[in-house]
Amino acid sequence: MSDKYDVIVIGAGPGGYVAAIKAAQLGLKTACVESWTSEDGKAQVLGGTCLNVGCIPSKALLEISHKFEESSHDFEMQGIIAKDVKMDIGKMMERKSGIVKQLTGGIAGLFKSNGVTSIHGHGKLLANRKVEVTDKDGKSKTYEAENIILATGSKPIQIPPAPFDGEYIVDSEGALEFTEVPKRLGVIGAGVIGLELGSVWARLGAEVTVLEAQDTFLPAVDQQVAKDALKQFQKQGLNIVMGARMTGAEVKRKLVNVNYEDSKGKHEAKFDKLIVAVGRRPYTDNLLSEDSGVQMDERGFIFVDDNCKTEAPGVWAIGDVVRGPMLAHKASEEGIMVAERIAGHKPQVNYDCIPNVVYTFPEVAWVGKTEEQMKAEGEEYNVGTFPFAANGRAMAANSASGLVKIIADAKTDRIVGFHVVGPQASEIVAQGVIAMEFGSSAEDLALTCFAHPTLSESVHEAALAVGGGAIHIANRRKKK
Numbered sequence: 241m242s243d244k245y246d247v248i249v250i251g252a253g254p255g256g257y258v259a260a261i262k263a264a265q266l267g268l269k270t271a272c273v274e275s276w277t278s279e280d281g282k283a284q285v286l287g288g289t290c291l292n293v294g295c296i297p298s299k300a301l302l303e304i305s306h307k308f309e310e311s312s313h314d315f316e317m318q319g320i321i322a323k324d325v326k327m328d329i330g331k332m333m334e335r336k337s338g339i340v341k342q343l344t345g346g347i348a349g350l351f352k353s354n355g356v357t358s359i360h361g362h363g364k365l366l367a368n369r370k371v372e373v374t375d376k377d378g379k380s381k382t383y384e385a386e387n388i389i390l391a392t393g394s395k396p397i398q399i400p401p402a403p404f405d406g407e408y409i410v411d412s413e414g415a416l417e418f419t420e421v422p423k424r425l426g427v428i429g430a431g432v433i434g435l436e437l438g439s440v441w442a443r444l445g446a447e448v449t450v451l452e453a454q455d456t457f458l459p460a461v462d463q464q465v466a467k468d469a470l471k472q473f474q475k476q477g478l479n480i481v482m483g484a485r486m487t488g489a490e491v492k493r494k495l496v497n498v499n500y501e502d503s504k505g506k507h508e509a510k511f512d513k514l515i516v517a518v519g520r521r522p523y524t525d526n527l528l529s530e531d532s533g534v535q536m537d538e539r540g541f542i543f544v545d546d547n548c549k550t551e552a553p554g555v556w557a558i559g560d561v562v563r564g565p566m567l568a569h570k571a572s573e574e575g576i577m578v579a580e581r582i583a584g585h586k587p588q589v590n591y592d593c594i595p596n597v598v599y600t601f602p603e604v605a606w607v608g609k610t611e612e613q614m615k616a617e618g619e620e621y622n623v624g625t626f627p628f629a630a631n632g633r634a635m636a637a638n639s640a641s642g643l644v645k646i647i648a649d650a651k652t653d654r655i656v657g658f659h660v661v662g663p664q665a666s667e668i669v670a671q672g673v674i675a676m677e678f679g680s681s682a683e684d685l686a687l688t689c690f691a692h693p694t695l696s697e698s699v700h701e702a703a704l705a706v707g708g709g710a711i712h713i714a715n716r717r718k719k720k
């Protein structure tokens with residue numbers, strides 16, 4: 241086979257592998273370059289961070305640890321006697337690895353069935369739409385393509401006061417590999433990763449302290465929802481210290497001594513393990529030759545326009561390596577858009593309709609604007625909320641905490657924000673995404689028939705509440 245392609249994708253994460261499959265489906269001769277190698281050094285590993293060391297393994301641990309916590313603490317009041325429930329961490333990790341293996345293997349199958357050529361090695365973009373691929377033995381080969389898609393993802397940020405050592409001070413990947421439950425676990429950063437991984441180990445019995453530098457909890461989240469979530473996490477025993485900036489961490493006699501400062505002064509804390517989750521950085525190490533023509537912005541993200549075009553002709557970039565939220569589904573959407581644009585179509589990603597989820601329990605999920613954003617922008621709006629405490633299905637499921645909140649433009653009634661904290665928020669938010677994508681008004685949702693008894697009835701009631709017409713709760717706003 242010739243080494244000239246219509247499309248070469250560098251990176252086989254949820255951005256890259258989806259782009260490659262879509263491009264091949266559109267009749268383009270496509271190759272995908274991925275350097276990730278199995279631990280035994282023999283095989284190529286597809287799927288990127290999300291499938292291997294991110295979304296999927298963390299969700300496996302979140303599901304299992306939730307079941308453990310539920311059976312240990314919440315079964316008895318429901319009449320289920322499950323005495324002395326024990327956790328086998330080795331077995332839990334085996335199951336997590338099994339799920340990862342199944343999914344990553346699935347991508348290889350999808351590449352084959354769609355006719356994507358998989359190339360194993362490190363890809364580097366050269367000038368004039370050429371890609372140099374270096375294999376694990378250091379041998380290089382150059383390929384050419386009409387279009388190149390950079391989808392190399394991101395890596396955890398390492399900060400000087402707490403360098404990762406892989407054993408005591410770990411990043412999000414290390415936190416998925418503990419072989420036993422740490423007695424005292426410290427987490428730096430109350431962001432998505434800190435909260436999700438802190439929750440896993442807290443449910444399994446660790447005493448968890450989360451140190452967060454900012455004063456506002458989950459500042460990107462609607463603050464009514466964030467405050468509700470914080471209250472619930474604290475009730476579960478997560479010790480979340482706000483306004484606490486970590487200044488140093490040192491391992492001494494198998495313990496991590498952490499120094500931090502807050503408004504009350506300087507403090508020291510001791511932990512058996514420390515997870516540092518202070519954000520991720522775009523991964524562009526040795527990706528671009530000096531004459532590649534691709535520019536980066538001041539934060540190291542590859543510079544692209546609204547359609548993911550870089551400044552080099554025929555070179556595109558998608559996912560965590562470019563501006564916008566670092567989310568697998570955002571990367572996949574960009575991958576599909578770029579593949580279709582290469583094929584001559586003109587799709588766009590609607591960046592206003594990308595859902596966000598924190599996979600804690602309860603989950604926090606949202607799409608669109610927060611009340612704080614509407615206020616800051618001087619927009620007039622109406623709000624409808626409905627608590628799961630008034631939802632029969634949530635009560636039956638012993639998950640009656642949290643709420644659904646819908647924000648609608650005051651003039652048009654168009655839904656501009658949809659927020660959930662509560663059971664299955666990650667699934668419920670899809671209703672808000674669909675509604676917003678179709679330009680629905682709150683009244684459209686209010687006039688829709690929802691099955692009874694379901695958690696989704698809270699969406700219906702919140703939509704009714706926007707117009708002051710909720711049935712199962714006193715209305716904050718009176719019907720006009």
Ligand SMILES: NC(=O)c1ccc[n+]([C@@H]2O[C@H](COP(=O)([O-])OP(=O)(O)OC[C@H]3O[C@@H](n4cnc5c(N)ncnc54)[C@H](O)[C@@H]3O)[C@@H](O)[C@H]2O)c1
Nearest residue numbers: 429431432433434451452453485486517518519520566597
């Ligand atoms: N469920 C999901 O969608 C999901 C899951 C995992 C990761 N991600 C994405 O990955 C990226 C990285 O996640 P993350 O949680 O690491 O980053 P984040 O940006 O969400 O949170 C990092 C937090 O660390 C705090 N921090 C920074 N330095 C600190 C210090 N010295 N002391 C105390 N606190 C400090 C910051 O104030 C911030 O709140 C995010 O963009 C996130 O959206 C998403």
